[in-house]
Amino acid sequence: MDERILIEQLKKGEETAFRTIVEKWQDMVYNTALGIVQNAEDAEDISQEAFVQVYQSIHSFKGESKFSTWLYRITIAKALDHERRKKRKKRFAIVKKILGNAEDDALLPDFQHPGVEFDKKENAAILLNAIKKLPENQRIAFTLHKVEGLSYQEVSDVMKTSVSSVESLMHRAKGNLKKLLENYYKQQ
């Protein structure tokens, strides 16, 4: 069904339209959230939150961008909010304070993305762990391009920036990742 018709139906409050939208875009939303937060449970929560926002604020979608672009922005915003909340909680966790092992945890590559080919899983876990340490903009650009497979043009639409800015972000992200990986392998 046409995207615009679905959105018009959802604006009228038709639940079947919402169901179709969820089924059509749930993988995209979940995979994006998972790429950012690198935790299956959190990614599920973020995906739900993103669709709840779609359900509640579909009237604010004016069709100036593609629906998927709007949905990507919602998902990224929710994922980043979720991360900030989690970091705040961690900061105040007494146990963490006593043990003081937050940095050590961050060094261990513990997340396995289910979509990675079997023989690349170990390397991918190390790379994903390094991605977590990138500055926010570089991390979003790299995740959208590498994990979601978006083109630079699509990434620039989502991030509301130019293609050249995305190219620059990707270049810096790769440079930083090389340094992080180098440090990781040196410590091994």
Add this chain to the structure above:
Amino acid sequence: MEKRIEEALSSLDGIQRATPRPFFYTRLMAKIEQNEKGVWENVSSFITRPVMLFATVCIVLLLNVAVLYKNHVSSAKITAAEQLEQIPNDAYDVASNTNTTIYNIWSQDNEQRVQQ
């Protein structure tokens, strides 16, 4: 080292999209329903918080004090106004007395002239 880094950097090539657990839509609708119920629960829990109750009591007390103060000020004004009202009357009385006195003097004067 360089080779390992390159291998790691290219490890996400050909990645497949991860999918959520089955029945995602069912769980989502349950969350939406829960959120809708939660709004009223949040409102009621917000109203019944001890801080809110204490604040309400304080506001009621403040309103009472304000009303009492206002009544006190207005009654004081009324007393002052009554006093002010009495002054012209007294003045009038004085004036009327004076007039009468003048009249009396005048009439006494006349009577004396008539008698003469």
